[in-house]
Amino acid sequence: MRAMIIDDSRAMRSILRRIVTGLDFETSEAEHGQAALDQLHAGVVPDVCLVDWNMPVMDGYTFITEVRANPEWRDITLMMVTTESEQRQIVRALAAGAHEYVIKPFTADAIVDKLSLLGLLPEESAVTA
């Protein structure tokens, strides 16, 4: 499995990378939505994107709408990982095509649970992670 971590904070990308590499994901990273789109256009297409909302250049919501507008990327699972916790924002993101929504601060278990719910973990990883 491949995960793309999209967050303007290197520290947050590092935290998420440690979690998902511990689940045997290969990872790529982008510091904003446009950089992530550039990677997708270049053929770096992950199974799941972990997407922050508030980022410079292109925010996570816009990134999700851009991904969902391209049928070639319809198989990418999109998971928001953000401090945005207003119900209105969660509904907006899900309506735009996000599959799951994790609010910062999160625990590693929360990320594992969501990836498991999305069917992105082998059964063994979901139980032991």
Place this chain on the structure above:
Amino acid sequence: MTAVDAPAVEDLLAVTEDVWLALVGDDDPLLPRAVPPGSPFDAAAWSSVTTISGGWQGAVTVELDEALARRLTTQMLDLPADEAPSDSDVADAVGELVNMVGGNVKSLMPGPSVLSLPAVAAGRAAFASDTALACRLDLVWRDAPLRISVHIPQEGPR
């Protein structure tokens, strides 16, 4: 002056503890630090601020001691003990800290609101003259101080 709702200090503490736990784990908890009201933060080497605008308006500021900022960064980036984080790394980590605290303060207050991207400075925080301190936390982590404060506009919308 118009009264504006502000987060309760116990709510700010709960938010901060949750963020801290997520960022650095539970080996060393944050502890309270006794500081007289009105005292300027005496150790600020790094500060970061994020503003909330919309249904509620305010600014959340984090000020940190130099050693604390670097230890926090080392832990967040999982750097080896003998590798010192760069100033850029520290700015990034301190920015993410205020982003997470600010985002959760936003969730406590009336919305809808928008959270700004964090602004980080090496040095003491500057506070706008048309704002008032609404809530303040003085804490210690591994013997080094940090302060989290919430400022709100002194006057309501005109």
